[in-house]
Amino acid sequence: MAIEVIMPKAGMDMQEGQIIKWYKNEGDYVERGEVLLEIMTDKVNMEVEAETSGYLLKILKNNGETVPVVTPIGYIGEKGEEIPEVKESKETVQDKLEIKEEIEEIKTKEEPEVLEIKDKIRATPAARRMARERNINLFEVKGSGPKGRIQQIDVENYKEGDIKITPLARRIAEVEGIDLENIIGSGFEGKIIKEDVLKLVGKEEKNITEEVMEDGRTRVVPMSNMRKIIAKRMSESYFSAPTFTLNTEVDMTKVIELRRTVKEQILEETKKKITITDIILLATARALKNHPLVNASLSEDGENIIYHDYVDLAMAVGLENGLLTPVIRGADKMTLTEIVVAAKDVTERTINMKLLPDELQGSTFTVSNLGMYGITHFDPIINQPNSAILGVNTIVEKLVPVDGKAKVKPMMTLSLTVDHRVIDGVVGAKFLQDLKSLLENPIKILI
Amino acid sequence: MSEQMKEMTYKDAVKLAMVEEMRKDENVFLMGEDVGLYGGAFGVSVGMLEEFGEERVRDTPISEAAIAGAAAGAAVTGMRPIAEIMFMDFTTIAMDSLVNQAAKMRYMFGGKAKVPMVLRAPGGSGTGAAAQHSQSLEAWFCHVPGLKVVVPGTAADAKGLLKAAIRDDNPVVFVEQKTLYKVKGSVPIDDEFIIPLGKGEIKKEGEDVTIISYGRMLPRVLKVAEELEEEGISVEVLDPRTLVPLDKELIINSVKKTGRAILVNEACKTGGYLGEIASVISESEAFDYLDAPIIRLAGLDVPIPYNPELESAVVPSEKQIRDAVFKVLNR
Numbered sequence: 158m159a160i161e162v163i164m165p166k167a168g169m170d171m172q173e174g175q176i177i178k179w180y181k182n183e184g185d186y187v188e189r190g191e192v193l194l195e196i197m198t199d200k201v202n203m204e205v206e207a208e209t210s211g212y213l214l215k216i217l218k219n220n221g222e223t224v225p226v227v228t229p230i231g232y233i234g235e236k237g238e239e240i241p242e243v244k245e246s247k248e249t250v251q252d253k254l255e256i257k258e259e260i261e262e263i264k265t266k267e268e269p270e271v272l273e274i275k276d277k278i279r280a281t282p283a284a285r286r287m288a289r290e291r292n293i294n295l296f297e298v299k300g301s302g303p304k305g306r307i308q309q310i311d312v313e314n315y316k317e318g319d320i321k322i323t324p325l326a327r328r329i330a331e332v333e334g335i336d337l338e339n340i341i342g343s344g345f346e347g348k349i350i351k352e353d354v355l356k357l358v359g360k361e362e363k364n365i366t367e368e369v370m371e372d373g374r375t376r377v378v379p380m381s382n383m384r385k386i387i388a389k390r391m392s393e394s395y396f397s398a399p400t401f402t403l404n405t406e407v408d409m410t411k412v413i414e415l416r417r418t419v420k421e422q423i424l425e426e427t428k429k430k431i432t433i434t435d436i437i438l439l440a441t442a443r444a445l446k447n448h449p450l451v452n453a454s455l456s457e458d459g460e461n462i463i464y465h466d467y468v469d470l471a472m473a474v475g476l477e478n479g480l481l482t483p484v485i486r487g488a489d490k491m492t493l494t495e496i497v498v499a500a501k502d503v504t505e506r507t508i509n510m511k512l513l514p515d516e517l518q519g520s521t522f523t524v525s526n527l528g529m530y531g532i533t534h535f536d537p538i539i540n541q542p543n544s545a546i547l548g549v550n551t552i553v554e555k556l557v558p559v560d561g562k563a564k565v566k567p568m569m570t571l572s573l574t575v576d577h578r579v580i581d582g583v584v585g586a587k588f589l590q591d592l593k594s595l596l597e598n599p600i601k602i603l604i
Numbered sequence: 605m606s607e608q609m610k611e612m613t614y615k616d617a618v619k620l621a622m623v624e625e626m627r628k629d630e631n632v633f634l635m636g637e638d639v640g641l642y643g644g645a646f647g648v649s650v651g652m653l654e655e656f657g658e659e660r661v662r663d664t665p666i667s668e669a670a671i672a673g674a675a676a677g678a679a680v681t682g683m684r685p686i687a688e689i690m691f692m693d694f695t696t697i698a699m700d701s702l703v704n705q706a707a708k709m710r711y712m713f714g715g716k717a718k719v720p721m722v723l724r725a726p727g728g729s730g731t732g733a734a735a736q737h738s739q740s741l742e743a744w745f746c747h748v749p750g751l752k753v754v755v756p757g758t759a760a761d762a763k764g765l766l767k768a769a770i771r772d773d774n775p776v777v778f779v780e781q782k783t784l785y786k787v788k789g790s791v792p793i794d795d796e797f798i799i800p801l802g803k804g805e806i807k808k809e810g811e812d813v814t815i816i817s818y819g820r821m822l823p824r825v826l827k828v829a830e831e832l833e834e835e836g837i838s839v840e841v842l843d844p845r846t847l848v849p850l851d852k853e854l855i856i857n858s859v860k861k862t863g864r865a866i867l868v869n870e871a872c873k874t875g876g877y878l879g880e881i882a883s884v885i886s887e888s889e890a891f892d893y894l895d896a897p898i899i900r901l902a903g904l905d906v907p908i909p910y911n912p913e914l915e916s917a918v919v920p921s922e923k924q925i926r927d928a929v930f931k932v933l934n935r
Contacts, residue, residue, distance in 0.1 A: 283863050283895035302934050309895045
């Protein structure tokens with residue numbers, strides 16, 4: 158029997174994927190485990206391997222097409238084998254609702270068939286009378302009776318300020334298991350409408366086309382998924398965490414020396430070029446071990462501090478149209494060589510969009526480096542749920558007084574932005590002081 | 605009303621009402637098949653022949669048409685006849701005199717004629733008498749303007765209502781319940797104990813749901829209501845007692861109070877009187893107080909079976925009444 162090739166679900170919240178390229182043509186033979194095609198999820202590119210050996214009998218979805226997860230996109234089987242009749246499988250929330258309704262309908266078939274009138278409220282006369290008297294909009298009352306019928310008691314128990322939501326939106330949220338408290342309503346007076354719920358389940362109807370405004374000089378371009386996620390996460394972080402930024406200047410003379418000393422050896426061993434950033438990453442990981450608060454997170458309810466006995470270091474990697482923060486796991490346990498390899502690996506794979514979704518999650522601290530662009534100082538935004546983020550700036554030669562004489566030294570500013578809910582000024586300052594000291598005597602990070 | 609009460613059967617309460625009225629008013633007399641010498645098919649009139657004689661307790665030929673016709677004629681001439689039809693099923697034969705004559709005369713003669721007659725007829729199933737001797741046909745009579753229809757469910761009501769029916773100047777169809785004849789109850793012995801026609805009664809006060817029932821189903825409903833009371837469900841039981849005229853005020857107020865209505869009778873559901881009561885509720889201000897659809901529990905739309913198991917299966921059971929209560933309460 159021909160085996161389906163499906164759009165894989167590569168992450169908890171992955172809803173759909175785009176087919177970048179099929180590596181095989183219809184009729185080609187594939188071995189189990191061979192790369193069959195490449196897809197792009199919300200954030201990363203990944204290769205899809207054949208789960209069985211056989212001939213690629215049919216390609217249902219072509220390069221460039223975007224399809225929901227677990228949708229069949231092709232078939233593998235024996236030569237000449239029949240493939241099942243191809244049916245459009247576009248299971249949307251709406252479909253799910255309809256299926257559920259069908260089941261319920263069958264369950265309640267003993268009742269005579271009654272035409273279901275959409276947009277009308279099922280409420281008892283008593284409930285309607287009370288709603289009238291109390292000036293309550295029945296659309297906002299949840300019914301506890303059969304088939305969701307609103308009873309008098311429901312109106313009696315209804316309180317102003319209850320969540321305003323359309324019945325359809327409520328239904329979708331129920332089916333999708335979304336807590337109404339988490340939905341921001343965009344309808345009249347903040348009423349939650351269908352689109353608000355669909356947005357949360359990642360099912361919003363897409364409209365990628367660019368729109369040129371009437372004046373011919375303005376274009377409206379829908380955000381990419383990555384852009385949307387960045388926008389959402391940055392807003393959440395910026396508007397929830399009270400932050401401040403601490404800056405300190407570091408003499409980078411010895412870091413530069415260290416790099417020069419170990420460069421050749423590391424290149425020989427690993428074929429990778431060590432950068433200043435690698436040394437800063439290692440020093441940061443070391444310093445974090447001594448400052449657990451800076452490496453901690455705030456719990457979701459905002460009532461507990463979660464300490465991590467490990468350092469999973471995220472590094473911001475800028476891309477043409479976005480930004481990703483891949484994580485180096487266990488950075489505190491690494492040698493300089495190991496961190497060079499690890500940092501190069503994730504950076505390259507990030508740029509090539511080959512990261513696995515899990516590699517983007519679960520950091521304890523983040524480093525963001527804008528030094529290569531000559532930036533001397535900036536206030537980064539925290540990569541939640543981290544409690545702090547380190548901004549690394551460019552190295553500038555400065556005149557520094559040493560023993561009463563002006564000396565030229567390579568100086569660099571470190572900018573530490575902290576979440577004041579977790580970290581106080583002194584805690585952040587001590588961490589920066591420690592980090593500065595490690596960088597000015599980098600031999601310490603090698604021991 | 606005197607406080608003196610006497611335990612007696614429904615059947616004896618009916619007889620007591622007739623005897624008292626016949627003693628008071630010489631124009632009152634009883635006629636029907638076997639009401640004299642035999643004492644009535646169900647023994648209702650035992651002993652009455654001895655007290656009042658053949659003039660006033662008259663055995664008739666087996667002709668319901670004749671009984672009803674004679675009663676209507678006697679009533680127009682000033683007598684107050686009580687005519688017994690042995691089984692309610694046989695009122696079919698009495699229909700012309702009742703519907704086309706008795707019910708119409710007062711209207712057609714501009715109020716100059718009155719027809720103070722009572723047609724007593726035992727109805728209902730439960731005695732193993734099969735399809736031609738077990739029907740509950742009260743809805744037919746309710747549909748005819750000019751007739752009053754009474755269905756007592758207790759011994760006391762039987763006495764008070766029958767006395768009111770005898771004293772009423774209009775034709776009254778008095779539907780007795782065969783299976784209640786032997787049921788005992790406390791009956792006031794006051795010979796002026798009258799229950800006005802058109803007055804229902806709350807048989808049990810309650811808050812959660814109103815069950816409206818009459819006749820044979822009334823004791824069944826009351827039993828379920830008492831059981832539910834112990835389970836914390838407060839059922840109000842309302843007996844309209846008179847179907848025409850109907851005590852709408854009592855019904856509407858009760859349903860307004862509880863917000864839920866269940867209607868129970870033995871007669872077939874389709875075209876039955878429960879539909880009328882449901883409509884009265886829906887058309888009234890009580891509609892806006894309904895918190896559940898009105899439920900009708902009625903007999904199945906079939907001829908009453910002879911098989912005793914089937915016979916009891918075609919009328920509402922205690923379980924069905926219970927289930928209906930839970931349904932309207934969403935439990």
